[in-house]
Amino acid sequence: MTGPDPDVVDRGSLNCREFVEIVTDYIEDDLPRAAxxxxxxxxxxxxxxxxxxxxxxxxxALSRTAVLRGTDGDALTQSAREALFEAFRRSRNA
Structure with a gap:
């Protein structure tokens, strides 16, 4: 799986580096309409x-599940823990 390419600049008016910088605002619906x-x-x-x-x-989503179950690390199921670790691994390799 590939991730953002920080050197990409020809994807319209927004490059990959800028994309990563505002991804949280996008998810939280805090971007102006043009952005x-x-x-x-x-x-x-x-x-x-x-x-x-x-x-x-x-x-x-995985973090939200962990918070809803409590802060005790043992509250996470093994499958949730593995999914969280896999998401982190993928993001590091992106």
Missing amino acids: RADFDHHLDVCVGCTNYLDQVRATI
Whole structure:
């Protein structure tokens, strides 16, 4: 799986580095309309950043599950723990 390419600059008005910098604002729906349109366009043309966004969302979902179950590390199921570690591994290799 590929991740954002920090050297990509020809993906419209938003490059991969800029994409990564505002991904949290996108997820939280805090981007102005024009910036969101640029972000969406970048998603349409960049598979690496699409994968990155999916990984960030998966990490957030797993973290939310852990918080809902409590802060005790033993509260995580083995499959949830493995999924979280896999998401981190993928993001490091991206």
